[in-house]
Amino acid sequence: MTARFRREWAIRDHPFAELIDQRLTGAACAGRAPLFDTDPVPGETDAAREARYAPALKICRRCPVQDQCATAAAELGGQALGVWAGIVHAPPSRGRPKKASES
Numbered sequence: 001m002t003a004r005f006r007r008e009w010a011i012r013d014h015p016f017a018e019l020i021d022q023r024l025t026g027a028a029c030a031g032r033a034p035l036f037d038t039d040p041v042p043g044e045t046d047a048a049r050e051a052r053y054a055p056a057l058k059i060c061r062r063c064p065v066q067d068q069c070a071t072a073a074a075e076l077g078g079q080a081l082g083v084w085a086g087i088v089h090a091p092p093s094r095g096r097p098k099k100a101s102e103s
């Protein structure tokens, strides 16, 4: 189960949130998963992604379960991607492949 899948079930479908993680019941991002996801939108630039995250970060500021969300994100570790508890969790950078001369 990916973090995105968990988020969608935990938050988007509010009635099911209690079945997955009761701590996130009442999340302000319910129904707004696309704003919070890290999955690239086709053609989306880095600037556009940051613009997409801006309203998500504002929503987090008024979320009644922000502390619980931060705890859930910490428990998920690197699987928590996108916006969680007012923080953007970016996927690890793949970086550029090393040249043979750099090894």
Ligand code: SF4
Binding pocket: 011, 024, 027, 028, 029, 030, 036, 059, 060, 061, 063, 064, 065, 066, 067, 069, 070, 083, 084, 085, 086
């Ligand atoms: S703090 Fe943000 S990401 Fe976490 S549940 Fe609330 S609105 Fe959603």
